[in-house]
């Protein structure tokens with residue numbers, strides 16, 4: 001089977017009726033770039049930059065970060081690289097930074113919330129990213145955005161740092177896309193408004209499902225509520241994709257659902273433009289995409305969105321593709 005998949009490494013991710021999508025890889029750093037390319041990844045859909053911070057005993061300096069981002073952008077040779085700004089907090093702690101005591105860290109001071117409070121940390125990262133932008137095709141996205149105001153504030157800081165660098169005579173790319181993760185239900189429901197200001201969306205289903213179902217993603221006691229095929233989750237995904245397309249923006253997904261074989265037909269049918277997953281899942285996903293018809297997938301998704309339970313949705317998909 002591995003050999004059969006290998007022929008797909010250089011193939012396009014295109015359906016039988018000619019609809020093309022992008023299949024990308026999730027990475028934690030430069031060391032993962034080779035795996036993405038070897039497995040036929042067409043880009044990086046999620047660079048989780050928190051590892052730069054977690055595998056360290058100090059906040060990485062602007063220059064240290066610049067080198068890390070440059071290496072990834074160069075390694076991807078002009079392919080799209082979506083870098084997520086610092087997503088720390090929740091379960092992700094730093095040895096050299098004290099988080100406030102909170103009852104619910106996953107609902108607390110983390111990710112963009114922390115970055116908009118500690119703008120010194122945020123500005124350092126943005127400067128490193130903007131400086132690295134000339135070495136490839138950079139997209140930046142903010143994690144855990146709940147309100148349009150947060151997006152605006154983050155984007156304004158990005159614009160300020162970009163302007164400062166230009167003023168300082170530093171070369172920067174003029175086509176850096178600035179988007180956001182959709183991983184809080186409030187953002188999914190308000191997607192059409194966000195899409196007027198964000199260049200793209202990337203749906204983070206790991207958190208989107210956790211927050212929709214009010215079920216801790218780390219707790220095995222409630223793991224039955226991790227339901228990617230639940231119609232509630234599918235409807236949030238649909239609203240996000242539709243919101244993006246209404247404004248001519250693209251919508252991707254970088255949560256684990258993007259690499260689930262039975263989810264691919266549904267997501268393709270709902271119009272998802274980019275799927276980002278572990279490198280080792282890319283070729284299987286490509287096999288699935290190339291065996292599907294976009295039109296039929298759209299009808300399948302439409303049927304699925306009318307169903308009541310995750311079990312019913314999964315049965316429907318299995319009947320269609322197995």
Ligand code: PEP
Pocket residue numbers: 046048087183203204205206207208254255256
């Ligand atoms: C997600 O929430 O789906 C996601 C991709 O981000 P993380 O798993 O890093 O929270």
Ligand code: MG
Pocket residue numbers: 183204206207
């Ligand atoms: Mg997340």
